[in-house]
Amino acid sequence: MNSGSVIAEGEGYRLRQLRLSDAKVLEEFAEDERYWLFLADCTRTPYQVRQLVMNSVSASSRPLAREQWWAVENPASEKVIGTANLKYIGEKADRNGSIGCTLAPDFQGKGLGTRLGWALVVLAFETFNLHRVECTCAVDNDASVHIMKNTYGMVYEGIRREYRCTARGWWSSHVFSILENEYAEKVNR
Numbered sequence: 001m002n003s004g005s006v007i008a009e010g011e012g013y014r015l016r017q018l019r020l021s022d023a024k025v026l027e028e029f030a031e032d033e034r035y036w037l038f039l040a041d042c043t044r045t046p047y048q049v050r051q052l053v054m055n056s057v058s059a060s061s062r063p064l065a066r067e068q069w070w071a072v073e074n075p076a077s078e079k080v081i082g083t084a085n086l087k088y089i090g091e092k093a094d095r096n097g098s099i100g101c102t103l104a105p106d107f108q109g110k111g112l113g114t115r116l117g118w119a120l121v122v123l124a125f126e127t128f129n130l131h132r133v134e135c136t137c138a139v140d141n142d143a144s145v146h147i148m149k150n151t152y153g154m155v156y157e158g159i160r161r162e163y164r165c166t167a168r169g170w171w172s173s174h175v176f177s178i179l180e181n182e183y184a185e186k187v188n189r
Contacts, residue, residue, distance in 0.1 A: 005017055007070055007123065007127075008119045008122070008123055009075065010115050010116070010119055011115055012074065012075070012107075012110075012111075012112045012115065013072050013073070013074070013075070013081075013112060013115065013116050013119070014072070014073040014074075014075045015070040015071070015072060015073075015084055015116075015119065015123075016070060016071055016073060017057075017060065017069075017070060017071070018053065018056055018057050018060060018069040018070055018071045018083065019057065019071065020053060020054065020057055022053060022071050022080050023049055023050045023053040023054075025079065025080045026049050026052075026053060026080065026083070027046040027049045027050070029082075029104050029105075030044045030045075030046070030048075030049045032104075032105050056069035056083075056085075057069070066087065066088045066092070067085060067086065067087040067088065068085060068086045068087075069083060069084075069085045070083065070084045070085065071083060072084055072101065072103065072116060074107075081103055081104045081106075081107045082101060082102050082103035082104055082107065082116075083101065083102055084099070084100065084101035084102075084116060084120055085099065085100050085101070086098070086099050086120065086123065086124055086128060087100075089134065094131070095129065095130045095131035095132065096130065096131060096132045096133075096134070097124055097128065097130045097132070097133055097134070098133070098134045098135065098136070099117070099120040099121065099124055099133055099134075099135055100120075100135065100136075101113065101116050101117060101120060103116070109143070113143075113144075113147065114147050114151050117135070117147060117148075117151075117152060118151065118152060121133055121152055121178065121183065125180055125183045130180065131179065131180050132177055132178070132179050132180070133177060133178050133183075134175060134176070134177045135148055135152070135154060135175075135176050135177070136160065136173040136174060136175050136176070137173060137174050137176075138171075138172075138173060138174075139159060139172045139173060139174055141174075144174075145174055148174075148176040149176070152176070152178060153178060153182060153183075153186045154176035154177055154178045155176065155177055155178065155182070156174065156175075156176055157175040157176060157177055158174075158175055159172055159173065159174055159175070160172065160173050160174075160175050
């Protein structure tokens with residue numbers, strides 16, 4: 001995939017390869033605590049955001065990359081409104097992955113996360129040929145729990161308890177997954 005190429009597009013979003021130039025707008029998001037409310041990472045400095053973008057661009061560009069990072073753009077304005085990713089879990093031969101996305105606060109709570117998340121599920125199975133797709137969310141993120149259960153048709157696996165120590169304390173997440181046969185049943189209804 002070429003840098004900047006469109007990966008997926010739908011109502012209110014366009015996914016494209018993350019670019020180093022995206023760091024500036026992501027730095028602006030990092031200044032808003034609402035952006036980090038349900039993320040294990042705490043608010044980052046501009047330097048940390050630039051490092052994250054550099055590392056993500058580098059990780060996505062390597063042959064046989066274990067993770068892919070995309071910018072989420074608003075198609076109408078062509079402005080970056082968030083990020084999305086797919087990361088392999090274990091060996092690629094196992095065909096297991098984890099998806100995630102984060103949107104700027106002004107774009108949250110409007111159904112965009114639902115559409116974007118489903119696009120990531122579709123990409124995981126149809127483009128990356130995964131067998132199992134996992135998604136996690138903060139234990140107090142009720143909106144994401146609802147989306148994963150009711151919209152994506154994911155199975156609730158439980159809580160990954162206090163698995164990460166953050167500046168805000170120990171972090172716990174709900175874990176959901178969907179298997180390729182479950183995805184096939186859902187799309188073939």
